[in-house]
Amino acid sequence: MYTEDEMLMLSGIQHFMFCPRQWALIHIEQQWADNKLTAEGNILHQNVDNPFYRQKNGDVITLRSLHIASKELGLYGITDAVELLPSDSEEDAITHQRYKGYWKPYPVEYKRGHSKPDERDEVQLAAQAMCLEEMYGINIPFGALYYDEVKHRETIAISDHLRKTTRQCAVQMHDIFKSGKMPPAIKKHHCKNCSLKDICMPEMTDCIKVSTYLNKNLYEDIT
Structure with missing residues (x-):
């Protein structure tokens, strides 16, 4: 279990999967630069990250910008969206002070482009699901990735393999952050x-x- 002082930003796990050196430049050396792709991503999230916006579509309620954390992973962050799906049972469900009944959280992460050849997006989604699981003592078997460029939502199974990869990434991130050493550049x-x-x-x-x-x-x- 990590302490509050050891917590790292959850969003960084996607950077780490993309390139450990990129993650270290951002999260250790505090370096940043925008290009066309990052600017488009910022515009997309301006429309998504509104904590006061709750959308109800039938029986599904969408909550924006929830603060989440996991002491096991040592990660904290803010979700794009968590959909609350109605449930007839309290098993793996939560209650909400504004809405009666039981609800199963379903995390949804928004991305500007399209699906990637690796698991960088899936790992970020899995980390969000694992944070919610730890916070509420539930199991979340699925989440979704929405790709704005192709206007397509992909259902992602939060599998044992994906959980293992997420844990491994989190451990490596903490090891590198603690050492303070930059990973080598790999073209x-x-x-x-x-x-x-x-x-x-x-x-x-x-x-x-x-x-x-x-x-x-x-x-x-x-x-």
């Missing part, structure tokens, strides 16, 4: 889409020494 095909590329300089991994990097990049630009 990947998606580096070109990273807003921190110019800060990270993954090209340095191809260079044996600084003079080689300068000859390859700076001096070519001058000439």
